[in-house]
Amino acid sequence: MDSLKLWLRQRLGRYSYSFVESYYFCRYQLLYRGNKRICPCCSARLKKFLPMRTRAGILVPSVMCPRCDAHPRHRLLWHYLCAEHGELFESKLQLLHVAPEFCFARYFRKMKNLYYVTVDLEMSQVDCRADVCRLPFAEDSFDVLFCNHVLEHVPADREAISELFRILRPGGWALLQVPIDRKRSQTLEDETIISPKERERCFGQYDHVRQYGTDFQGRLAGAGFAVEILAYPDTLSATVVEQCGLDPDETIYLCRKNAANADMLRMV
Numbered sequence: 001m002d003s004l005k006l007w008l009r010q011r012l013g014r015y016s017y018s019f020v021e022s023y024y025f026c027r028y029q030l031l032y033r034g035n036k037r038i039c040p041c042c043s044a045r046l047k048k049f050l051p052m053r054t055r056a057g058i059l060v061p062s063v064m065c066p067r068c069d070a071h072p073r074h075r076l077l078w079h080y081l082c083a084e085h086g087e088l089f090e091s092k093l094q095l096l097h098v099a100p101e102f103c104f105a106r107y108f109r110k111m112k113n114l115y116y117v118t119v120d121l122e123m124s125q126v127d128c129r130a131d132v133c134r135l136p137f138a139e140d141s142f143d144v145l146f147c148n149h150v151l152e153h154v155p156a157d158r159e160a161i162s163e164l165f166r167i168l169r170p171g172g173w174a175l176l177q178v179p180i181d182r183k184r185s186q187t188l189e190d191e192t193i194i195s196p197k198e199r200e201r202c203f204g205q206y207d208h209v210r211q212y213g214t215d216f217q218g219r220l221a222g223a224g225f226a227v228e229i230l231a232y233p234d235t236l237s238a239t240v241v242e243q244c245g246l247d248p249d250e251t252i253y254l255c256r257k258n259a260a261n262a263d264m265l266r267m268v
């Protein structure tokens with residue numbers, strides 16, 4: 001990608017993030033300061049997390065942080081990153097963030113140790129507009145990748161996973177989270193299901209193209225990733241899980257590109 005264009009978009013992105021941050025900060029100060037909940041993403045002490053209405057119209061209680069917009073899955077990942085990946089906050093790293101979540105991007109953009117690039121096909125406030133199946137970056141470009149709750153929207157998800165593997169450097173790691181139905185051993189997908197209503201019924205959301213099962217790990221491994229599934233909430237006390245509003249059943253897919261795997265795939 002043209003480096004001047006990338007630089008300009010990164011600067012513009014910072015201004016828009018500052019505006020949203022100011023709004024959330026005022027809202028938090030005026031209405032939601034308290035001592036019942038703690039958000040690991042922004043360290044806010046809160047009266048409560050806000051409810052959220054799903055696209056199907058169902059009201060789910062205690063979801064969003066009013067200070068940074070983090071959901072339970074974001075809070076879990078940030079807690080994990082702070083506890084287990086100190087290098088992300090200290091070392092010089094190149095980080096690519098696909099479909100950047102505000103609660104993470106607000107920090108990553110300010111971290112001087114990171115060369116941070118955001119990418120998405122549709123979002124306007126990203127550094128680079130691109131399809132995750134055809135990323136405009138050389139192979140082995142990034143040390144760390146974040147691509148959370150994206151693949152369930154992508155028809156050719158195996159292509160996207162391979163592309164992510166290609167641009168990750170050997171020795172690098174990625175967090176590739178998707179919604180998983182743990183009762184399902186095999187992923188449900190049917191490319192003839194295209195109406196939003198049917199997708200909602202079959203895949204859980206109108207714009208999802210599949211419902212992943214526990215075989216998701218196989219798709220990641222098929223591209224070359226070495227995958228660890230971490231039951232991270234089990235390592236935390238019940239008090240922390242409750243206070244931080246975490247999902248005790250959520251797991252983290254930590255994907256590594258081992259040098260040996262990368263070499264073997266190049267030879268195929």
Ligand SMILES: [Zn+2]
Pocket residue numbers: 039040041042043044065066067068069070
């Ligand atoms: Zn927060």
